[in-house]
Amino acid sequence: MSPLDPNQRGEMPFLDHLEELRWRIFKAVGALIVGAVVGFLLIERFDILELLIAPVVPYLPDGKLNVFNPVTPFFFILKTSVMIGIVLALPIIVFQIWAFLSPALEKREKQLIIPALYGGFLLFASGVWLAYEFALPVSLRFLFSIQSDLLVATLGADEYLSFVVRLLAAFGIIFELPVVILILSVLGLVTPAFLRSKRRHAIVIITVLASLLSPGDVLAVTVIMMGPLILLYEVSIWISVFVYRWKGREESPSIRAPEPPKASVSLEDDDSEDGGGR
Numbered sequence: 001m002s003p004l005d006p007n008q009r010g011e012m013p014f015l016d017h018l019e020e021l022r023w024r025i026f027k028a029v030g031a032l033i034v035g036a037v038v039g040f041l042l043i044e045r046f047d048i049l050e051l052l053i054a055p056v057v058p059y060l061p062d063g064k065l066n067v068f069n070p071v072t073p074f075f076f077i078l079k080t081s082v083m084i085g086i087v088l089a090l091p092i093i094v095f096q097i098w099a100f101l102s103p104a105l106e107k108r109e110k111q112l113i114i115p116a117l118y119g120g121f122l123l124f125a126s127g128v129w130l131a132y133e134f135a136l137p138v139s140l141r142f143l144f145s146i147q148s149d150l151l152v153a154t155l156g157a158d159e160y161l162s163f164v165v166r167l168l169a170a171f172g173i174i175f176e177l178p179v180v181i182l183i184l185s186v187l188g189l190v191t192p193a194f195l196r197s198k199r200r201h202a203i204v205i206i207t208v209l210a211s212l213l214s215p216g217d218v219l220a221v222t223v224i225m226m227g228p229l230i231l232l233y234e235v236s237i238w239i240s241v242f243v244y245r246w247k248g249r250e251e252s253p254s255i256r257a258p259e260p261p262k263a264s265v266s267l268e269d270d271d272s273e274d275g276g277g278r
Contacts, residue, residue, distance in 0.1 A: 031089040039085045125172070
């Protein structure tokens with residue numbers, strides 16, 4: 001195969017792209033299944049379920065979640081295993097996505113996107129930690145304080161797990177904003193000027209998003225979510241500025257091939273004209 005073969009440059013026929021996509025999806029799903037199995041083993045060996053249930057125990061009469069269906073305990077463990085499997089398989093899933101898309105990117109674009117993917121894991125973990133340590137306790141305190149003198153809390157295991165997963169996932173996903181902005185800036189889809197001009201619109205969207213994702217009417221959770229989001233948006237603007245300055249250095253005229261002087265060009269043109277005249 002020659003060095004200039006199109007397949008070595010990442011150019012493949014459409015059917016080959018489909019075949020590669022099929023195998024990437026197959027590997028990602030396989031990683032998810034293996035992660036779910038490992039998650040099940042971790043649940044059996046460690047107290048992961050107790051860690052998820054711990055925030056709500058003080059609000060339960062007997063300190064235990066209720067079960068309204070004989071299969072609920074099984075599906076409770078199964079859903080938790082899948083949730084842990086997604087977290088464990090996330091690096092492999094991201095790698096498969098990256099391996100499929102990277103041939104279409106230039107080398108200088110990869111130099112920024114690869115570190116951003118690693119930073120995305122740290123940001124996701126930070127969002128989950130913030131939700132578990134602050135947003136979840138505040139939400140439970142508010143929700144169980146409503147009509148507490150008339151109502152007795154009877155919380156199902158399945159309902160509680162769905163509530164916790166949605167809250168933790170929401171915080172983890174929204175903390176990926178800087179990574180998304182960095183990738184869009186590298187691809188040239190957004191600019192610092194555009195982000196600055198849309199700051200007011202972004203604050204409105206962040207407020208609406210935080211209100212929808214926060215459980216019930218928990219103002220404290222909305223504020224807990226809005227604060228980091230607005231800060232991350234401002235950080236994203238500076239990230240975009242850095243990307244465009246970096247791209248400007250990469251594409252600056254000083255590193256391009258020098259152009260011939262105009263005098264030499266005109267001289268060559270004159271010689272060619274004289275030669276043509278002869």
